[in-house]
Amino acid sequence: MNLKLTILGCHSATPRVNAHPTAQYLEINNRHFLIDCGEGTQRQMRKHKVGFSKINHIFISHLHGDHFFGLIGLISTLGILNRERDLHIYGPEGIEEVTNLQLKVSKTYSNFSLVFHELSSKESELIYEDEKVFVRTIPLNHRVYTNGFLFTEKENQRNLNMKAIAKLDEIETCDYRSLKIGKDFVLSNGKTIPNSELTFDPPKPKTYAFCSDTSYKPDIVPIIENADLLYHEATFLSDREDLAKKTKHSTARQAAEIAKMADVKSLVIGHYSSRYKELESFREEARIIFDPVHLAEEGKEFIV
């Protein structure tokens, strides 16, 4: 399993008893990311058994309350839990000032450092990279400065063909590293064995694109093209496309059109307006344009 997305909250605007604002937990290539953090996210993490300590990087799409009002509580709790490792926070300009002021007035002192990465570019940019994963922004169009995030695994190493290796009787464990990165092997008699005979193709790197909140914005298509999994907000159905336009949100149909144009493998929609009492209509509307489409629901996991 390379990529697992857990929905912690998927509704818009105001938290209700069984409708939590946006928060997602992403496991990708052994990295653990939190995406958005509406009020109550730390409770949702406990409910769905998401470990607090594994998360070192939190990505906040924009500074509307339903996407970040839970951040200060989570940070405060990490302090109480005696966290010591740095916590990196990526989000729009202003996130550092507002977080620090809350920590100051509540006299919250902890043993770990907050490292803020404030975003202001209107172009897609690389904001995180390690040896396994990188993250780029997806500039969105909302009432405030907003980014989606594209999480991409780095090219995996080749898998060893142990049967073929054993047959040669000349390859040692210390040679594995160069085989995994694609090098051919030269035998003691000078003969070269092509790498393809000693290894299998690695699994294709996986990508997850998170796009919330945004109006219909086809120019994100080149950034998210061929993603394995796309989450795209669908606050309204097409019956209220006027309201979607006015509030800079999307309809289920528009989310599906983006998925289709980007030729992604699978679409998840969410951020439902509270005016809709049932969610199946969102799936039905989207499915006319694109398939497969899934509804984000609290606790649901998507595994690629």
Added chain:
Amino acid sequence: MNLKLTILGCHSATPRVNAHPTAQYLEINNRHFLIDCGEGTQRQMRKHKVGFSKINHIFISHLHGDHFFGLIGLISTLGILNRERDLHIYGPEGIEEVTNLQLKVSKTYSNFSLVFHELSSKESELIYEDEKVFVRTIPLNHRVYTNGFLFTEKENQRNLNMKAIAKLDEIETCDYRSLKIGKDFVLSNGKTIPNSELTFDPPKPKTYAFCSDTSYKPDIVPIIENADLLYHEATFLSDREDLAKKTKHSTARQAAEIAKMADVKSLVIGHYSSRYKELESFREEARIIFDPVHLAEEGKEFIV
């Protein structure tokens, strides 16, 4: 019914699935107050059917997260619900700056005004008064500047003795007002009927004292004396009195001692540390000193 207290959250420090931070809803003489507002309070209000629109005054004891991190979300939701009436917020210095900065970065604009009443006095002071109720601070001793709050009904008007009034055949509806405020009635023949023959004693004004968070502080006793209902924090049992002292909290025994000295009618304890897996021990420890003592529990109502 003159006074009803609803517990929305009663645990300390970090929110957990079934352990919510401090928030209480008080109905007293047809006034509706919210006391403290930890993360998730708006969800707890919905769960326990507390109407958002009735609340015009919110009292925040101190700026530790478990007592105010839910305030910004509630304010934001009131805006989404198209509130128009002023909302008054009473709390320590700093509460206005931190609230306004959060509203600014989230570009939250609403149709109602926030009226802040920042508190800084170390003496008990009158902070709210109308024709039915008044509220005084109860200076507490915690790691940050903290107040409890004493909610007191104003003297009720006398109740009319309709049988006695009917017998006289000379008292009109327009005379009721002066009878209710205790005036005698002079008949047309000049004879004075004492008010006590025409009215009954009104119910005694009720008082509710909220004391959280604080170390053991006997000098609050004169302020809360004879309260009908006292909520006093009891974060620890006596086995960790050392920790209570260090963190400026109280034990169940200390809460009961305050209740006993103040000769209150009934004690509610809460703000339990998460180190305790069951709560009955808190009640048992307190009951040795004072009776009746009740455990604050989510959704519980106390009616005086």
